Amino acid sequence: MVATHPLALEVEDQVIIARAADAGFRLVPTATDRGTRSWEWRRGNEPRPQFTNRRVALHWMGEFLEYEQRAG
Secondary structure (H helix, E strand, C coil): CCCCCHHHHHHHHHHHHHHHHHCCCEEEEEECCCCCEEEEEECCCCCCCEECCHHHHHHHHHHHHHHHHHHC
16 A cells, blocks of 8 residues: 555655564665765664655565565
8 A cells, every 4th residue: 555645654754663663674864975864774784775755665675565475
């Protein structure tokens, strides 16, 4: 399901963030050396995928969690 209403998008985002937290991830905004904002998923010492915007980071995590669920 793809939400289009801003409130529905926020609820969908919070669901992904909660599911990611259950898997040990945190979504963290960071600043590059040039001062631009990026977003990264952190879990322990694992590699930290970085994204140029929050929407893409959330989409990636949603896809990652779905893949993990199917594979598990």
